[in-house]
Amino acid sequence: MLGKGVVGGGGGTKAPKPSFVSYVRPEEIHTNEKEVTEKEVTLHLLPGEQLLCEASTVLKYVQEDSCQHGVYGRLVCTDFKIAFLGDDESALDNDETQFKNKVIGENDITLHCVDQIYGVFDEKKKTLFGQLKKYPEKLIIHCKDLRVFHFCLRYTKEEEVKRIVSGIIHHTQAPKLLKRLFLFSYATAAQNNAAADPKNHTVMFDTLKDWCWELERTKGNMKYKAVSVNEGYKVCERLPAYFVVPTPLAEEDVQRFQGHGIPIWCWSCHNGSALLKMSALPKEQDDGILQIQKSFLDGIYKTIHRPPYEIVKTEDLSGSFLSLQEIQTAYSKFKQLFLIDNSTEFWDTDIKWFSLLESSSWLDIIRRCLKKAIEITECMEAQNMNILLLEENASDLCCLISSLVQVMMDPHCRTRIGFQSLVQKEWVMGGHCFLDRCNHLRQSDKEEVPVFLLFLDCVWQLVHQHPPAFEFTETYLTVLSDSLYIPIFSTFFFNSPHQKDTNVHQRQLSLPLTQSKSSPKRGFFREETDHLIKNLLGKRISKLINSSDDLQDNFREFYDSWHSKPTDYHGLLLPHIEGPEIRVWAQRYLRWIPEAQILGGGTVATMSKLLEMMEEVQSLQEKIDERHHSQEAPQAEPPCLLRNSARLSSLFPFALLQRHSSKPVLPTSGWKALGDEEDLAKREDEFVDLGDV
Secondary structure (H helix, E strand, C coil): CHHHCEECCCCCCCCCCCCCCCCCCHHHHHHCHHHHHCCCCCCCCCCCCCEEEEEEEEEEEEEECCEEEEEEEEEEEECCEEEEEECHHHHCCCCCCCCCCCCCCCCEEEHHHEEEEEEEECCEEEECCCCCCCCCCEEEEEECCCCEEEEECCCCCHHHHHHHHHHHHHHHHCCCCHHHCHHHHHHHHCHHHCCCCCCCCCCCCCCHHHHHHHHHHCCCCCCEEEECCCHHHCCCCCCCCCEEEECCCCHHHHHHCCCCCCCEEEEECCCCCEEEEEECCCCCCCHHHHHHHHHHHHHHHHHHCECCCECEEEEECCCCCCCHHHHHHHHHHHHCCCCCCCHHHHHHHHCCHHHHHHHHCHHHHHHHHHHHHHHHHHHHHCCCCEEEEEECCCCCHHHHHHHHHHHHHCHHHHCHHHHHHHHHHHHHCCCCCHHHHCCCCCCCHHHCCCHHHHHHHHHHHHHHHCHHHCCCCHHHHHHHHHHHHCCCCHHHCCCCHHHHHHHCCCCCCCCCCCCCCCCCCCCCCCHHHCHHHHHHCCCCCCCCCCCHHHCCHHHHHHHHHHHCCCCCCCCCCCCCCCHHHCCCCHHHHHCCCHHHCCECCCHHHHHHHHHHHHHHHHHHHHHHHHHHHCCCCCCCCCCCCCCCHHHCECCCCCCCCCCCCCCCCCCCHHHHHHCCHHHHHHCCCCCCCCCCC
């Protein structure tokens, strides 16, 4: 059996402690090693990528309660990724891959994507870090994209175990220097191919011309001007080389406190109101300096607040709105719901899944962000107010809220190119600290906060509720979230434009986004096939999300009025924020859990089945027409183009259907709420559009 690259175990139901079952002895493994090696998959290296260490006779396997199936192969670690190479193609029957990343393979883990590493010692799971005195018989890797890998090292040579385990721990957990990131090795080796795609029209906002174009597009050039006072980063390394400020503002004011206390333009509405942001002035104890700062801010405020012509409302995001610590704590709890080691763990947590979801507060944080964006939208759209966002460095929550407001108010930002330009303008040029917030250098866990992922989750809520309003689907957002941990794109690996320009001396393609085609029928079958997620993930939880009665009175009428009218997908777009409407982003968070997927279910499977029926009807119609209009002998039938919808998953295109789990003996909350198995199979899952896949 090992000669085919697979080790199998006996079947069974739920067992308290899953254990690996092998029908071969260790000596037989080494005897057959030569035969298996001939079938191993070749290690593909990117330009500049180097192999660091490897181990043979490693078993990658998936736990299935008391039954386990493993694939024999090599485990390697490079300066870019951890990869498993084995005869998995024939073993896993993976001839119909639904999704393939062009950079990362199914069994590849970039070093930056590793979240936690665990070792199993005598069936006890322990976190691995630093130098080890004893090496585990099993390695478990939890990834930041929520994949979970299990590697059995029981039959691997002791020296190879030490080398591969120590290498993986060191290269994924130890603090790094910026220049040691693989990004620089790859950029140097691939510099001849690093130019931006000519078909990509994303506005980079790294020239004065780009900002002038954006001002003209939004009609903001009447009140605001693009400035080059920070060209060469001579005023402030935190700000971009070029940005936009109110026209009356003198350039000397920008230089006075190194860019702090300056209202920086984000976007202008059709009615002339504008969205601005400002970083706080440094905190001082000296009364004299405090008085100077106060006088300076008073003068700045007068340039943007000139009633009744210009009215400014200030939103302090560093106050009572939301803290980075809240976001970090919530996501740390939330992600544990999806890092499932085996089927037994899945069913054990199922009965308390909603209470764990509630206690994480992640969905409530999403609701609060959307609510704040609606409040700002109401002020700009209905009250014609300018909004000034305040934050300590204006690089976290300012990026999040300003981007959400623009997605809601500007249909251009809901196109693929417009969305990429928005990310470039508000996040990259806005100075969001991707390097620290993603903890790419492993220097401080306290700085790691998924602010950008929170933004993508908020955008997903809008995409899910109003799919026809967007030129891209949730798959686009899911792939974008994965790209945070792929160190070949400069977008997500620097803290500021200055840091990027200082370290990267070439213009690279920033956003790692796939080419896509929009679909004219994006909302097709939406209402008819969205029942399962509504019941499973959008279930009403009274304590999780407050009712809409807590919305402030000043925009209650605005909110209700908009939702009472037919939606104009080319205009203003507001999300529903009531309880069941804020949902779990199933495609991203559940895609690696087979038990959470429906084989042959979901919108894509339904549409595929419909296409099969249409092709069959068309074929029959052609045969009928031939009988009526031709006396010729029947021709050979064309090859069948029917799609195999039964192989599609409800979370298409991310399908992991290799683990066949057993249902629990005792019914859990999920099964009670959804009815019997036959009823469950009839329900549909998450909306996914074929247009961008």
